[in-house]
Amino acid sequence: MSNTSAHITASCIIRGNTVVKNGVRVYEAPPDVTLPEFLRGLYDRYSGQYPKFHKMDLLSKLGWAAAEILLQEVPMEHYAPEDTGVILANTSSSLDTDERYAETMKEIASPALFVYTLPNIVIGEISIRHTFKGENAFFVADAFDIPFITGYVQQLLNEGTLQAAVCGWVEQYHSGYDAALYLVEKKPRNGSLPFTANEAEKLYR
Amino acid sequence: MSEQVWIAGGDVICGTGLNLAACLDAFEKMQPGMGAMQHLRSAHANTFPVAEVKAGNDELAAMAGMPAHWSRTALLSMIAAQAAWNSTGLGAVSNYRVGLVSANTVGGMDKTEHFMETYLQDTATGRLREVVHHECGSITELVADALGVRHHVSTISTACSSGANALMYGARMIRAGMLDAVIAGGTDALTRFTLNGFNTLMILDQQKCRPFDDTRTGLNLGEGAGYVVLVSDRLAEQTTAWCRLSGFANANDAYHQTASSPEGTGNFIAMQGALNMAGVQPADIGYINLHGTGTQNNDSSEGLAIVRLFNGHYPPVSSTKSFTGHTLGASGGIEAVFSAYALRHGIIYPNAQFTTPMKELPFAPVTTFSRGNALRHVMSNSFGFGGNCSSLVFSE
């Protein structure tokens, strides 16, 4: 099957209290900054004006912040809502919030925590923020299988199901986390890279 | 490469019956599977009816031919997936390139809860992460190993539409020529975790649920597993396929973490996308297996999206959740089996507990079981938290 030409038009890697956008380090917090503090810092720096952020669990905050940074100064208005999809994966599912919610079950179970006990809620949060109504999927796997995710997204572009995708890895469990989001589009933008597993891998490393 | 994706067979286990044949019997006799809890221990045992699989873990382990220390989620998965494969008559799994794509949302939570009881008394005794993680991540792997599936294994977790999404994913792998057959569907066991969670959302009915009924007050939780076997054109020639999976689509409602948009935008886009891929008009659909959970919000949004899309040409519709309860990650798989089998045999399933049409809808669900209907295309809807909306179309 011949592949539709596609490009990585933006990337955002968040790990070790550092944000790398399009291969350039753009934000760094000291190592003693905790994950909740770090994510709040990202919100203050890159967003504000979205109080729903504070209600999200850490997995959603991480994915939401990564998407916020990824899409900053990247106009997406020319796409119809159903043209853009979100395809994500991780290894710990929503386990961190599952545990927090289970704690509340001892007294009064928390509805606000329960709604985050599914990993795909982070896709919902990103979709709500950016009005993406295209196909979305969340895979639970042992590790970030880059050829798998790029292959899957390539097929969605080939089929014409999507014109653009936010895809990648959003993993968080307790203080450990790792996020890598890519914006993939059929049309290139300034500085875009070919959409291949190899290029995605280089950005991730 | 395969032009078409065929349903070569399938099977289920759920609160309505231990296999598809038993479920059909229950549909015909109008016997929903909900009742008081027998296996799950919960403070809400006498408050909320649930549709439990009518067998204890030891019995399920014997049916599955697997050890009883497996989580209930894995045992249910094994039983339905094995039966689904057997129904195709294709023989040994090892003769083909076979994948298992399975959805679940609770993983091995039932075992974890058991572990937690002792853990909470002495937190030095257990390693919580290992237990949860091991059980959660391994359901699909365990079952794949036991079935002898070696070519591809994936776990999908997109809430209540996960099972339908497993079929979409499997169909793509067959179309791309990567696999000959995919056992696709989902599994979930009842747990206190989900029961308490849905209770906090105040969307559990204290009576049997009443999907698409004006008097509905919520859903009943159920459990089970359901898998179809998707095969390529080449393999379809070796078996008597039920039908084709001709169309599918997924969309995000982009409205709220748990609630559907009032007008069901995501539902509409998913149904429309599935029709487009199948190349059929709304009027060609002979039956819709609704998502139909019985919550105020879902049924109203789904109903209004159907009104907008079908625009006067309303086919017979029903929610089999009025028999099985809402089996969460399994529901898309279970209902895909019901829908594909319905198409093959001209069956329309009834909607149990129905009395009062919804004021905002010009149509009402079917309330009697019937065979011999001329069905050319059947639609199955699955919508989940996180705004994840999926629709499948099966065609003769």
Place this chain on the structure above:
Amino acid sequence: MADLKVQIIQQLNLQEVKPEDIENDQPLFKEGLGLDSIDALELIVLLQQHHNVRIANPEDGPEIFYSVRTMAEYITAEKSKQG
């Protein structure tokens, strides 16, 4: 009502809202504080946890949770019933 405002802010994670930002009669939902259905459920938890007051029927929610004042009045009325 000042205590109740603090409790609401804590329970609902309204990190950018200060107690003095919430007026006694300001609507809490939609155009007011912009709360949603999950927040309403958390307010039910708040009443149970902090005030030992239960709401069995979620349909009563909109009336009880209209504003801080209506919430406070509901708590007072329920407390007096409990004696």
